[in-house]
Amino acid sequence: MNRTLAIIKPDATGAGKAGKILAHLEAAGFTLRAARMMHLSEAAARSFYEVHKERPFYGSLVEFMTSGPCIPLVLEAEGAVPRLRETIGATDPAEAGEGTVRRLFAESKERNAIHASDSDENASREISYFFSGTDLLG
DSSP states (O other): OOOEEEEEHHHHHHHHHHHHHHHHHHHHHHHEEEEEBBOHHHHHHHHGGGGGGTTTHHHHHHHHSSSBBBEEEEETTTHHHHHHHHHHOOOSHHHHHHHHHHHOOOOOSSSSSEEEEEEEEHHHHHHHHHHOGGGOOO
C-alpha cells in the first residue's frame, strides 16, 4: 500500500462539497489515514506551493488557497499517487473524465476542488508538511 496527499480546497469546503468528495474517494478504494481542517496562512501557502513560485499563477494560487478553510488528507491505496490523480481528473473540469472528482465538484480550472500529489517523492514531502508520524493511522 502507498500513501498520498490530497487537499480539499477552499472552493469545495465553502460550497459544502467536502463530505461528498471524501465519500467519492473512499468509494474509489482509498483509505483515510489522516485529516485536518485548517485555514492556510499566506506564509504556509507560499511555502507549500513554492515549487510553482516562478509560474504566472503562483500569486493567484496562494490567494485562493488562503481564501477559506481547506482539508489536507492522507489517503492510502495500492499505487496511491497515480490512482488518485486518475480519480480526481484533469485540472480543468471541462477536460476531466466523467465521474472524476473535478468533473463532479470543481467550478473551474482555477477553482478545481482538490489538490493531489504528483509523485511518490512529492507525496512524502507534502504529507510531512501537514502531518507528523503520530497523526497517521494504520
